Amino acid sequence: MNTGFIGTGSMGSLLIESFIKSDALLPQEITASNRNPAKVAQLAERYPGLRAVPSNREVALESELIFLCVRPMDIFNVINDIQPYIHPDQYVISITSPVMIQQLESRLPCRVAKLIPSITNYMLDGAMLCVYGSRISSGDRERIEQLIRRISEPIEISETHVRVCSDLSSCGPAFFAYLLEQFAHAAVEETGIDYEQACTLASRMLLGTGKLLTEGGFTPEQLRQRVTVPGGITAEGLKIIEKELTGKFNQLFQMTHHKFTTEVTKVTAQWST
Structure with a gap:
């Protein structure tokens, strides 16, 4: 074609x-x-x-x-x-x-x-x-x-969900790449591990996690529960994440939707001329 x-x-x-x-x-x-x-x-x-x-x-x-x-x-x-x-x-x-x-x-x-x-x-x-x-x-x-x-x-x-779907699918790689970047930097700062090695480990982890969620039959909740032993190290780490991230992704979607609405208004004004 x-x-x-x-x-x-x-x-x-x-x-x-x-x-x-x-x-x-x-x-x-x-x-x-x-x-x-x-x-x-x-x-x-x-x-x-x-x-x-x-x-x-x-x-x-x-x-x-x-x-x-x-x-x-x-x-x-x-x-x-x-x-x-x-x-x-x-x-x-x-x-x-x-x-x-x-x-x-x-x-x-x-x-x-x-x-x-x-x-x-x-x-x-x-x-x-x-x-x-x-x-x-x-x-x-x-x-x-x-x-x-x-x-x-x-x-x-649905076209009414274009923005949120774009956040998840198209903007998501930038959001999660930033989280991975911060994950690796924190590992370096706290332990002295080589940054490239930390990035490699975290990146391979993210790749494998994606496969578990798309091909392995896990839901995010099931995967979290499978990895997390009550009272274990992962559980302690999750407490910090839950405390600091609660509501943050809501704010993210609010911000992207506000920006989107502004752009739609400007585009619509052009089409009305």
């Missing part, structure tokens, strides 16, 4: 590289544009056959499926840029969570979806959040998921 990417920044380039690495797409099946031509030129150099074009118009004309990988406040102008060249048989997929499906469908005559990737997709793992527009049939859904299944686990969600 000829696939276009408008925007090749952090997530756009991650998707391109992941699709190529997984053999889901060949470089010659990809057309890409960026407001900074040097960025997309670097991708074309790295993946011979990938077509770097100077305008969003060319992406729209040459692609059956188009990923919009731009910032929330840029997407309105991108939509207006490509609108005259979009036809009903195409797919336009936004990875920008504050832009609503209804807004996209109001400006575009084609099939529309919203997919929220995660940095974990770079390792051909993790989830891809899926929200489908009203023109997407079951066959369209299967076609989209057949592609993204090569780099992730597609999980359909």
Whole structure:
């Protein structure tokens, strides 16, 4: 399937590289544009056959499926840029969570979806959040998921839960990487263990824990209980975590939702003009 990417920044380039690495797409099946031509030129150099074009118009004309990988406040102008060249048989997929499906469908005559990737997709793992527009049939859904299944686990969600699901799936790697970083630093400060060794041990622990929770049949509660012996060392450590972290993740979700609401308001104001 000829696939276009408008925007090749952090997530756009991650998707391109992941699709190529997984053999889901060949470089010659990809057309890409960026407001900074040097960025997309670097991708074309790295993946011979990938077509770097100077305008969003060319992406729209040459692609059956188009990923919009731009910032929330840029997407309105991108939509207006490509609108005259979009036809009903195409797919336009936004990875920008504050832009609503209804807004996209109001400006575009084609099939529309919203997919929220995660940095974990770079390792051909993790989830891809899926929200489908009203023109997407079951066959369209299967076609989209057949592609993204090569780099992730597609999980359909309600658009009303895009923010919290993104926090868990897409922001989560940063949150837990920070916790792991602090875990390792504390180990160094308290014991003198080498930092690289501490990071390796903690990282392998996190990998194994993820497998236990996804493939091993454990729920988080069951895994915690399995490791924790009443009155033991783990139980004592958990007392500190419970004391210090109670309510902290509530505050995290409150903050991310506040930021999200602010962005939705700004995007909606653009669409109302």
